[in-house]
Amino acid sequence: MPQKGFVFLNFAKYLLGRLAVALVSLWISWSLPTELAYAQVCHNGICEVSESCVTCPQDCGACKGDCCADHDGIGCAVKNCQTCVCTIDPFCCETAWDSLCAAEAFEQCDAQCDCINSPGLSNCCVANFGPGCNNAACQSCVCKKDSYCCTVSWDFACLECAEGGPGFNNVCLNSGCEDQCKCLGCGNGTCEVGETCATCAADCGPCVGECCQNHGDPGCDDLDCRSCVCADDAYCCDIAWDAACVGLVFDTCADSCACTGFVGEGSCCESKGSAGCSDGACQSCVCGQDAYCCSTSWDSACVDCAEGGDGFEGACIGGACHEICECLSCGDGVCAGIENCVDCPVDCGLCVNDCCVSHGQPGCTDDGCASCVCAADTFCCEIGWDSACVASVWANCAASCECTQLVGDGSCCSVQGDAGCADGVCQSCVCGLDAYCCDVSWDPACVECAEGGAGFLGACEGGACLEICGCVSCGDGFCNGPESCGNCAEDCGFCADDCCIDHGSKGCSDTVCADCVCELDPFCCDVGWDAQCVSEVFADCADLCSCTGIVGNVSCCLAHDGVGCSHAACQGCVCSVDAYCCSVSWDLACVDCAEGGTGFDGICAGAECGETCVCVGCGNGVCDGEENCATCSGDCGACLGDCCEPQDGPGCDDAACIECVCALDEYCCGVAWDTACVNEAYADCGASCVCTQGTGVGSCCEVQSGAGCDDLQCQTCVCALDSFCCTIAWDFACVECTGDGPGFDDLCLETTCSVECGCQPCGDGVCDAADGEDCESCPADCGECPVVCPSADLNQSGIINVTDVQCSILAALGGGVPSCLASGNLEDADLDCDGSVTVTDIILTIQGALSQPLSPELDKNGNGCVDACDI
Numbered sequence: 001m002p003q004k005g006f007v008f009l010n011f012a013k014y015l016l017g018r019l020a021v022a023l024v025s026l027w028i029s030w031s032l033p034t035e036l037a038y039a040q041v042c043h044n045g046i047c048e049v050s051e052s053c054v055t056c057p058q059d060c061g062a063c064k065g066d067c068c069a070d071h072d073g074i075g076c077a078v079k080n081c082q083t084c085v086c087t088i089d090p091f092c093c094e095t096a097w098d099s100l101c102a103a104e105a106f107e108q109c110d111a112q113c114d115c116i117n118s119p120g121l122s123n124c125c126v127a128n129f130g131p132g133c134n135n136a137a138c139q140s141c142v143c144k145k146d147s148y149c150c151t152v153s154w155d156f157a158c159l160e161c162a163e164g165g166p167g168f169n170n171v172c173l174n175s176g177c178e179d180q181c182k183c184l185g186c187g188n189g190t191c192e193v194g195e196t197c198a199t200c201a202a203d204c205g206p207c208v209g210e211c212c213q214n215h216g217d218p219g220c221d222d223l224d225c226r227s228c229v230c231a232d233d234a235y236c237c238d239i240a241w242d243a244a245c246v247g248l249v250f251d252t253c254a255d256s257c258a259c260t261g262f263v264g265e266g267s268c269c270e271s272k273g274s275a276g277c278s279d280g281a282c283q284s285c286v287c288g289q290d291a292y293c294c295s296t297s298w299d300s301a302c303v304d305c306a307e308g309g310d311g312f313e314g315a316c317i318g319g320a321c322h323e324i325c326e327c328l329s330c331g332d333g334v335c336a337g338i339e340n341c342v343d344c345p346v347d348c349g350l351c352v353n354d355c356c357v358s359h360g361q362p363g364c365t366d367d368g369c370a371s372c373v374c375a376a377d378t379f380c381c382e383i384g385w386d387s388a389c390v391a392s393v394w395a396n397c398a399a400s401c402e403c404t405q406l407v408g409d410g411s412c413c414s415v416q417g418d419a420g421c422a423d424g425v426c427q428s429c430v431c432g433l434d435a436y437c438c439d440v441s442w443d444p445a446c447v448e449c450a451e452g453g454a455g456f457l458g459a460c461e462g463g464a465c466l467e468i469c470g471c472v473s474c475g476d477g478f479c480n481g482p483e484s485c486g487n488c489a490e491d492c493g494f495c496a497d498d499c500c501i502d503h504g505s506k507g508c509s510d511t512v513c514a515d516c517v518c519e520l521d522p523f524c525c526d527v528g529w530d531a532q533c534v535s536e537v538f539a540d541c542a543d544l545c546s547c548t549g550i551v552g553n554v555s556c557c558l559a560h561d562g563v564g565c566s567h568a569a570c571q572g573c574v575c576s577v578d579a580y581c582c583s584v585s586w587d588l589a590c591v592d593c594a595e596g597g598t599g600f601d602g603i604c605a606g607a608e609c610g611e612t613c614v615c616v617g618c619g620n621g622v623c624d625g626e627e628n629c630a631t632c633s634g635d636c637g638a639c640l641g642d643c644c645e646p647q648d649g650p651g652c653d654d655a656a657c658i659e660c661v662c663a664l665d666e667y668c669c670g671v672a673w674d675t676a677c678v679n680e681a682y683a684d685c686g687a688s689c690v691c692t693q694g695t696g697v698g699s700c701c702e703v704q705s706g707a708g709c710d711d712l713q714c715q716t717c718v719c720a721l722d723s724f725c726c727t728i729a730w731d732f733a734c735v736e737c738t739g740d741g742p743g744f745d746d747l748c749l750e751t752t753c754s755v756e757c758g759c760q761p762c763g764d765g766v767c768d769a770a771d772g773e774d775c776e777s778c779p780a781d782c783g784e785c786p787v788v789c790p791s792a793d794l795n796q797s798g799i800i801n802v803t804d805v806q807c808s809i810l811a812a813l814g815g816g817v818p819s820c821l822a823s824g825n826l827e828d829a830d831l832d833c834d835g836s837v838t839v840t841d842i843i844l845t846i847q848g849a850l851s852q853p854l855s856p857e858l859d860k861n862g863n864g865c866v867d868a869c870d871i
């Protein structure tokens with residue numbers, strides 16, 4: 001009779017055979033029996049709508065994209081980094097890996113993401129458009145303070161951070177990054193702002209400019225000279241080595257600056273375009289007092305200095321160079337310095353140019369005339385006889401200057417291209433008042449002067465030349481002087497433009513209206529019909545000017561781009577005070593006038609157009625002025641929108657709440673009910689604004705993507721401190737508010753909601769067992785719990801063999817916990833985690849006994865265990 005053990009062993013072998021066949025079948029079909037089928041869609045080879053690279057990489061492929069940079073997809077290529085970031089911000093694995101996700105990878109998940117160890121390409125000490133820089137230590141320091149520098153651009157705020165400055169919003173204040181970046185100071189290889197060849201040759205290269213010549217660069221090539229000059233004037237080494245610096249070279253620093261080798265060309269007693277002169281001793285003396293002479297040009301002032309004169313602006317007062325230079329003034333045979341035909345004809349010859357015509361040389365042929373003119377204006381005899389000198393001839397020295405010989409060719413009553421006119425007597429009268437007419441051109445202002453008008457800038461005011469010139473104005477066949485279509489249609493033709501609209505031409509089409517306006521303001525008929533003329537049409541000549549046909553098509557109580565408005569009486573009142581409203585645009589100043597205000601620059605004060613226009617007051621049918629849905633629902637309609645949510649328009653749908661909030665902040669009822677208004681509804685007007693009865697759906701102790709949380713008492717406390725939590729999202733700052741944290745911008749620093757919320761202080765960085773925190777309740781503080789993988793070593797002998805297979809079979813047959821199960825817990829034999837010990841668990845035990853572990857590809861749940869629970 002077979003022994004019991006033998007029968008059991010044969011049964012086991014039979015069962016093992018059947019199980020092996022079933023296992024092969026399972027492996028071939030890549031599926032388990034119906035009762036073992038995986039409940040999820042994942043791993044069916046199809047990337048379903050509900051699946052993604054984050055939730056099911058087996059079907060959808062692994063997530064791609066650099067974790068340290070924003071991209072269009074969700075998740076990123078480094079799984080540990082992805083897990084860390086998405087735990088903080090689910091948006092990154094659900095919607096898009098944006099710049100905020102990249103910033104979190106830098107700032108909060110650096111250990112997993114390793115974003116700061118790959119330096120960029122550009123110099124850390126120069127702002128640029130790319131992220132990062134070429135000094136890893138500097139980049140790491142800066143980007144830990146401001147991740148924007150490594151995710152978007154190494155901009156000026158990043159550079160400032162690298163230099164030890166406060167950076168953007170003071171995030172780098174006292175960061176100490178300047179020690180790693182070494183961006184400040186001479187010797188860092190970059191010629192920075194503030195450094196020059198003079199202050200930092202190591203970075204900017206040596207100075208190369210000649211110390212004895214001015215040039216555009218800072219510093220010069222002689223160190224001793226440069227040191228002396230820049231000690232007196234730092235500009236020379238910081239900005240540019242200009243003429244003032246060369247002045248110091250010759251004056252203060254002559255002992256330090258070797259400029260003796262620099263000698264110009266040409267006589268020191270003659271002016272020239274080049275710098276210096278041929279007598280080194282004279283040159284040194286003059287340039288020591290006026291460096292311009294050696295740095296730019298040896299001009300007439302330098303010659304004057306050499307001759308013992310005062311030079312330019314008295315720089316050479318004292319005549320120190322006269323004996324050294326030996327330049328004699330008048331009588332040395334050289335017409336130099338300030339000598340000219342007027343004061344030194346022996347050297348320069350007699351003056352030969354006409355006193356009545358401007359020319360480039362000083363003085364003129366008539367000594368008496370020259371003396372008279374130059375007594376008033378020395379320029380005329382020292383520099384040149386210009387048009388101002390000719391003007392003085394006619395205006396001040398007519399008795400001393402004989403200019404009657406200059407007579408032009410054309411009529412004095414007509415515009416001429418040349419100077420003067422054919423009537424010498426008339427010409428003398430006009431040019432005595434306006435020398436331009438005999439010096440340059442007989443233009444319309446000269447004709448106006450001849451006709452008895454005021455002329456250019458009123459020079460001929462008084463009409464003194466009218467009888468002398470005998471120019472008849474209107475009717476002479478010439479449309480000139482003050483003539484226009486408005487006052488002389490016979491010569492100029494009839495005006496064609498509307499009197500009620502401003503335009504560029506003279507006068508307007510209504511001669512009666514034009515006469516009225518131009519009597520008050522000749523400009524309108526002499527020069528051009530502008531907005532001021534239109535103003536006078538409405539204000540002073542309304543009875544004679546027919547402008548009633550101009551009526552706009554928009555309410556007088558609303559500003560618009562067109563002219564006028566739809567209420568003729570109102571338009572007439574406003575435009576009579578401010579013609580701009582009917583000539584250019586009915587703007588806000590016109591509306592203010594219509595409302596009874598002072599209008600533009602107070603011109604409507606006292607006009608009392610408010611009574612005519614009826615634009616002020618609730619109930620006029622127009623939502624205008626200070627009215628809105630909160631102050632005048634009759635004109636503007638009722639306010640809409642939840643008082644506890646921001647709106648684009650003013651006000652909200654709760655009158656009591658509106659009254660309370662707008663008493664604190666007029667903007668909420670005048671412009672828009674924005675987030676600040678909602679804050680006030682929560683924080684200051686809770687009694688009037690019922691904003692706390694609704695609650696969110698998630699735990700107040702955890703971050704939620706929506707507003708509010710599931711505990712009304714906790715939500716009310718937190719939102720009173722930070723309304724963002726109930727209007728936008730219950731974020732990390734809101735969770736921080738539920739405990740002892742400061743919340744956003746320290747809003748919760750002095751007030752705690754820990755009693756109302758009862759949240760453990762999870763997230764404070766301390767794993768506090770006294771508060772019940774552990775790896776399961778608070779992984780943020782205590783870390784993730786270690787993964788315990790199911791084991792087929794059921795008898796805990798240290799090896800998996802046939803004994804463990806027998807034990808699994810006994811557990812599967814029922815009848816309680818077999819004694820071979822060392823833990824005494826039947827769940828430890830449930831290797832596939834389905835809640836019962838079945839044939840699948842026996843198969844897994846056999847797999848273990850055969851030392852054939854499951855493929856790592858089967859770790860579907862990503863828990864680090866290749867176990868049957870993944871199947």
